[in-house]
Amino acid sequence: MASYIVLVPPSQDNQVQGDRTVFIRDGFAIIAFVLPVPWLLFNRLWFEAALVFAAVTAISIVGSYTGHGNLAEIVAALLALLVAFEASNWRIKAFERRGFYPAAIIDARSAADAETAYFHGDQFAVAPAPALPDIPRVAPAVMTTEGKPVAGGMLGLVGYRGER
Template sequence: MASYVFLTPPGRAPGDEKTVVLRDGFSFLAYLFPPVWFLLHRLWFEALLSVLLLVLAGLVAETGHLGLAGPFPGIALCLFCGLESGNLRLRHLERKGFRLEAALEARNLAEAEEIFFSKTPLATRTPVNSGANPAPAAFRPVGDHRPVLGLFDLHGGR
């Protein structure tokens, strides 16, 4: 099951049509092309920083001082961007005034949206796909604890 976070724009009611849904998970585009991914999501500072760090990692690899470990700083930077891209985008939207409405787990985006936008209590809801293994989605309203996107699971909080 994947983790999803729902953010409402400033001045909008919870459950508005402009609600932003972020999926927690590895981003291959952010791993392969970090500056491009940051620019697509309007993370200007992060895009500039990733370009500078990738150029620096390339220069370090080019000097040959690290030997066979020369490419590893660049690979580590790209891996970090791929793993933490959702968290960086979440923090950016929160700085812009978006309110964190809910963090939940679901099998796919359609199920996550159905859970978030439905008005029925979770206990009375039937699973969307009642197949061989109908594991219901876990819903955790956001209170004092902020969800962690990236390397940590949403169940335990921080």
């Protein structure tokens, strides 16, 4: 399950704006790893996108002039990895700069489940567990044979009953 951070917008005229509540999945963003600058631009992280673009450009220029193109590709991939790990945190900070504040952290399978759990709160109930049939519990009969112990256990695939 993933964790979702719930960001609530500032209230206007003392009214809660539930329709503007944002749920951000905390974790690795695969698309931000593959396409870091477009992902940042799509999520309106202008400053971060400009920094990453400038860093990738500088890495490429230095790598091509020094003849270390392969090393430049590795460093650019590491930068993309950093963007993918920090993408959620950067989005949260951007919303906080706009006045949103974190209200909750919810563990859910999807954003829809997180929304349901957040907005329904205590009324949100999981389907009750099915009732099991009432089966009488009877102890198994102990079988004994002469010269062998009554109870023996198994360790792995080899039975150990005290015999050789």
